[in-house]
Amino acid sequence: MRRTLKAAILGATGLVGIEYVRMLSNHPYIKPAYLAGKGSVGKPYGEVVRWQTVGQVPKEIADMEVKPTDPKLMDDVDIIFSPLPQGAAGPVEEQFAKEGFPVISNSPDHRFDPDVPLLIPELNPHTISLIDEQRKRREWKGFIVTTPLCTAQGAAIPLGAIFKDYKMDGAFITTIQSLSGAGYPGIPSLDVVDNILPLGDGYDAKTIKEIFRILSEVKRNVDEPKLEDVSLAATTHRIATIHGHYEVLYVSFKEETAAEKVKETLENFRGEPQDLKLPTAPSKPIIVMNEDTRPQVYFDRWAGDIPGMSVVVGRIKQVNKRMIRLVSLIHNTVRGAAGGGILAAELLVEKGYIEK
Ligand SMILES: NC(=O)c1ccc[n+]([C@@H]2O[C@H](COP(=O)([O-])OP(=O)(O)OC[C@H]3O[C@@H](n4cnc5c(N)ncnc54)[C@H](OP(=O)(O)O)[C@@H]3O)[C@@H](O)[C@H]2O)c1
Known part of the structure; x- marks a missing residue:
């Protein structure tokens, strides 16, 4: 025992x-x-x-x-x-x-x-x-x-799964983050109620810096595509939700890439924690939702068999032959912390x- x-x-x-x-x-x-x-x-x-x-x-x-x-x-x-x-x-x-x-x-x-x-x-x-x-x-x-x-994880988990298998060219990320991401008592209510609060260049930059480090580690020993060739940009915001960071990602590729294939890749993504059946490992680290209006912060932040441990992805759409759009939702204090x-x-x- x-x-x-x-x-x-x-x-x-x-x-x-x-x-x-x-x-x-x-x-x-x-x-x-x-x-x-x-x-x-x-x-x-x-x-x-x-x-x-x-x-x-x-x-x-x-x-x-x-x-x-x-x-x-x-x-x-x-x-x-x-x-x-x-x-x-x-x-x-x-x-x-x-x-x-x-x-x-x-x-x-x-x-x-x-x-x-x-x-x-x-x-x-x-x-x-x-x-x-x-x-x-x-x-x-x-x-x-x-x-x-937490914000970097909401993008890095789906992007890492994609980056492993595809020739990714870049990703443009817009975040809509919850209040709990700033701790207690956090942001003064007058700054955020009836408002969308931009978090500024410093927050945008640290988000990108962390995603870069994680992607470079995902691709260890693999030269193609080189990380220097990948462009990442983020625009970060906070709104008056309590938990759950919602992120919109436009992902571009160096060659024609079908949104349907990427969707399958995300659905089938698993890692060592799942192989080892670790007690806090969700059976699906990424849950893909097909409904056009999901995920939603209120309903989906606790999704999955280990509530709050799966990143919920949806609205996967082909933008052009080399670009897709998706949204992701991460429970910031659970999977994100x-x-x-x-x-x-x-x-x-x-x-x-x-x-x-
Ligand atoms: N919130 C999120 O979504 C999130 C996600 C990822 C990472 N993080 C990181 O996690 C950390 C905590 O975030 P949080 O949101 O939990 O913050 P929080 O709600 O402000 O809580 C801070 C905690 O730290 C304690 N504390 C403060 N100063 C201390 C000191 N000098 N020595 C010992 N304890 C001290 C406080 O204890 P008392 O109440 O006893 O004073 C309180 O328990 C931060 O570094 C944050 O960047 C947060």
């Missing part, structure tokens, strides 16, 4: 933290054992948390006291999940890795360290081997693995980087 792994959730009261608590409370072998925060330290979790997700605070968790973010208090913890805010996360995660802990981070601080994996388990699982280099170079017993920006982190942990356990 497998032993139960104890997890610490740093930032457990945040919007990503609550999804970790919710998902791990039903996990077959990873249990939330330590909840850490900042302003809520010393108080019972059930009293301070704003449970802005489905269900209720699990009974066995409600009375747990929120503790400080200190590795010395977590001797018996096996995995650290770190949805800490940008800036606060970086040094804390390094400290934990140095002390020997496996750290899975949803924060941006280490996403572009060349020896830190930026992991989407179905797309670039081989990048886990960067951990060996990371440990050697930094003389750490532990390590850091990151998950990409906590669920992606748990799936990464499960893969790290299978690959022997976290002791079973």
